[in-house]
Amino acid sequence: MSATQKPCRILHLVNVRTVGGVERMFADFLAHPPPFSVRHFTLANHYAIASAIAPAILRLSPFFCSRLFSGFPVPRWPRTWRAANRERLIRKAQPDLILVWNQFIDAPSSLCWPCPMLYYEHGGAWYPHDSALADAFFRRVDGVISVSQAAKRMLQLKYQLTQSVDVCLNALRPGVLPEKKTVAPRVLKENKPLVLGSAGRLVPLKCFDLLVLTVKALRARGIDAEAIIAGTGSEQAALEALIAKHGLQGKVHLIGLLDDMAAFYKEIDIYVSTSMHEAFGLTCVEAAAWGVPVIAAAVDGLPEAVRDGVTGICLTPTLSREAYQALTETSMPAFPLVYWPNTDELAPPKMLDPEMLAEAVLQLANAPDRYHQMSAQAIADVSARGDFDALCDDLYRVMARYLPER
Numbered sequence: 001m002s003a004t005q006k007p008c009r010i011l012h013l014v015n016v017r018t019v020g021g022v023e024r025m026f027a028d029f030l031a032h033p034p035p036f037s038v039r040h041f042t043l044a045n046h047y048a049i050a051s052a053i054a055p056a057i058l059r060l061s062p063f064f065c066s067r068l069f070s071g072f073p074v075p076r077w078p079r080t081w082r083a084a085n086r087e088r089l090i091r092k093a094q095p096d097l098i099l100v101w102n103q104f105i106d107a108p109s110s111l112c113w114p115c116p117m118l119y120y121e122h123g124g125a126w127y128p129h130d131s132a133l134a135d136a137f138f139r140r141v142d143g144v145i146s147v148s149q150a151a152k153r154m155l156q157l158k159y160q161l162t163q164s165v166d167v168c169l170n171a172l173r174p175g176v177l178p179e180k181k182t183v184a185p186r187v188l189k190e191n192k193p194l195v196l197g198s199a200g201r202l203v204p205l206k207c208f209d210l211l212v213l214t215v216k217a218l219r220a221r222g223i224d225a226e227a228i229i230a231g232t233g234s235e236q237a238a239l240e241a242l243i244a245k246h247g248l249q250g251k252v253h254l255i256g257l258l259d260d261m262a263a264f265y266k267e268i269d270i271y272v273s274t275s276m277h278e279a280f281g282l283t284c285v286e287a288a289a290w291g292v293p294v295i296a297a298a299v300d301g302l303p304e305a306v307r308d309g310v311t312g313i314c315l316t317p318t319l320s321r322e323a324y325q326a327l328t329e330t331s332m333p334a335f336p337l338v339y340w341p342n343t344d345e346l347a348p349p350k351m352l353d354p355e356m357l358a359e360a361v362l363q364l365a366n367a368p369d370r371y372h373q374m375s376a377q378a379i380a381d382v383s384a385r386g387d388f389d390a391l392c393d394d395l396y397r398v399m400a401r402y403l404p405e406r
Contacts, residue, residue, distance in 0.1 A: 007037040008403055011095035013086075014042060015103055016057060019050045020201075021282065022102045022122045027053040028173050030060040032392035036400070041093045043086065045105075064089045079106055090114065096403055104129050104137045113140060116402040120395075121146040122170075123279035125154045126300075126335055134159055145398055148280040148301035150339045157346050158337065166398045169304065170280040171391040172382075177289055178262065180383070185376035186291045188269060188368050193224045196361065197268030197292070199261070199283050200275070202233030202254075205335060209235075209242050209328040210274040213354035216246050218361060225361070227252045227272075230264050238330045265290035270364060272357060273302065276317065276349045277335050281305035284312070285385070288378035293371060295360045297352055300339050311378040313360045316342070317350035324351045 016023050030040055040061040047065050049057055057063065066086040067074050074085050083106045090098065091114055098117040102124040119141045144165040146152040155161040188194075196215065200206045211227050218225035229239070229252070236254060243252045258264055265271075271287035273296035278284075280301035284294045288305075294312035296302040308314035325332055337346040364371045386394070 005037070007039040008097065009039050009041065009093065009095045010399065011041045011043055011090060011093050011098045012061070012101060013098060013103070013105060014044060014101035015046070016042065016044055016049045016053060017046045019052045023050065023053055024173060025122075025170075026101055027056045028388065029392055029395065031056060032389060035393060035396050038396075041095065043089055043093070045082065045086070062093075064093070082106070087113070097399055099399065100141075104134050106133060106137075115404075116142040118143045118145060118399065118402060120144075121151045121155055121279075123147070123151070125151065125158060126277055126279070126338070128336060138163070143398070143402055145395065148304050150301035150304065150341060151279045153344065154279075154300075154339050154346070157339070166394075168391055168394045168398065169386070170282050170285075171386055171388045172282065172286055172289065173388050176261075176286060177382070177387065178265075183289070183291050183379055185372055185379065186269070186293075188365065188371055193226045194218070194270075194361070194365055195268045196225065196227040196270050196272050197230070197264060197287075198227070198272050198274060199230035199258075199264065202229075202231050202235040202239060204235060204330070204332065205275060205277050206231075206235075207274040207276050207324075207328075207351055208239055209330045210352055210354050210357065211272055212239065212242050212246065212248060212252050213327065214272065214274075214357040214361065215248060215252055217354050217358035219248075219251070221358065221362075223362070223365070225251075228264065228268060229254050230256070230258050230261070232256055235330065242328065242330065261286070262290075265292055268292060270295060270361060271312075272361075273297070273306075274352055274357075275302075276351050277338050278302050278305075285382060288312070289382040291375040291379045293364055293374040293378060295357060295364075298340075298342065299349070300341075303341050307377075307381065311374055311381050313363065315352055315356055315360055317352050318356065319351040319353050321348070327354075 014026050042061045043064045045066045069085050074082050095115050100119045102122040144163050146165055146167050147170045149167050152165045152167055198211050208229055215225050215227045271292045271294045278300050284305040287294050288311050294306045296306045297317045298314035303314050306312040338349045
C-alpha cells in the first residue's frame with residue numbers, strides 16, 4: 001500500500017461488555033502494529049465496555065452501539081430493528097472488511113453488508129444456537145478463522161460449514177510469557193507435598209470439583225498431595241462445600257484471582273486441566289511455558305495444546321453425565337456436544353475420572369526422569385510456538401486476502 005492510499009477500514013463486531021479470553025485478545029490485537037495502514041472501528045450490541053479493557057479499546061478504535069439510534073434506545077422487538085440499526089452503523093463506518101468475533105449475529109436476509117465479512121471462532125460454536133440464525137449468519141460469511149483445528153471441525157461438523165477456514169492457533173498474550181532466563185526444567189521436590197494446580201473461571205464446564213476428588217484419591221493412597229485453584233466464579237461455594245465434605249481444608253486451596261500468575265506456576269508441580277471442553281486450552285500452554293507438565297482431557301482443542309506423552313498426558317474421559325453428578329453432587333456442564341479428535345466426530349461430553357487422574361499424576365510423580373524430560377520439552381515447545389505478535393500477523397495475513405484491491 002502506498003503512502004497516498006487511505007487506511008483499510010476494519011469494523012469489529014465484538015462483545016466487550018465482559019472480560020474473557022476473546023475480549024482481552026481483541027484489546028491486545030488492536031494494540032499490535034499492523035503490517036499495513038489500518039483504521040479500526042468497534043461495534044457492539046450493548047452500551048458499555050468492561051473497565052479492564054475500555055481504555056485500550058477507546059484509545060484505538062471509535063465505539064458504536066447497535067442498541068442506540070441517535071442516542072435513543074432501539075426496541076428489542078421486532079428483532080429486525082436492531083439488525084437494521086447495526087447495518088446503518090456499518091454503512092456509516094464504510095468498512096473494507098468486517099470481522100465478527102466469536103458470536104453469531106442476527107443477519108436477516110433483507111440486509112446487505114457492504115463488504116466481505118469474516119468470522120473468528122474462539123469457542124462460541126460449542127454453545128447451542130438457533131439453527132435458523134446460524135444458517136442465516138453463515139450464508140453471509142465469506143471466510144472463517146478458527147483458534148484451533150478442533151474449532152474448525154466443530155464448525156464443519158455441527159454447521160456443515162463450506163467456507164474456507166484458516167486455523168490460527170491461539171497464543172499467550174503479551175506479558176504472560178516468562179523471561180526465558182527465569183525458567184528451567186523442573187525437578188520434583190523430595191520430602192515435600194506434591195502440589196497440583198489449575199486456573200480459570202469457577203464455572204461448571206471447568207469441573208474443578210474433579211481436582212478436589214483427585215487430591216482425595218491420592219491421599220487415600222498415601223500420597224501427600226495438595227491442590228491450588230486460581231479463579232473466581234459461580235461454583236466457589238459448591239467447591240468450598242465439597243472440600244469441607246471430604247475434610248480437605250488446608251489441602252485444597254481456592255486462592256481467587258491473581259494479577260501475577262508467576263508465583264502460582266512456581267508453586268505447583270503438575271497442572272491439571274479438569275475442563276470437559278476447551279476450544280484450545282491456553283492455560284495449558286501457559287503452564288508449559290513455566291515448565292509445568294500438564295494432564296488434560298483428550299477432547300476438543302486440548303490435545304493441540306498438550307502433546308500426549310511429550311509435554312503432558314491426555315486422558316480419554318469416561319465419566320457419563322449421571323456418574324459425574326452422582327460423584328460430585330455439583331452442577332452439570334451444559335454443553336450438548338464436544339469434539340473427539342481420535343474419532344473426528346461430535347458426541348456428548350464425558351468427564352475425567354478422579355481415579356484415572358490420580359493414576360496419571362502418579363505416572364509422573366513416580367518417574368522423576370520422565371517428569372524432568374516433559375518439563376524441558378514443555379518449555380521448548382512453547383519457545384517454538386508462535387507468540388502473540390505472530391498470531392496477530394497471521395490474522396492480518398488472512399484478512400488481507402479478503403480486502404479489496406487498493
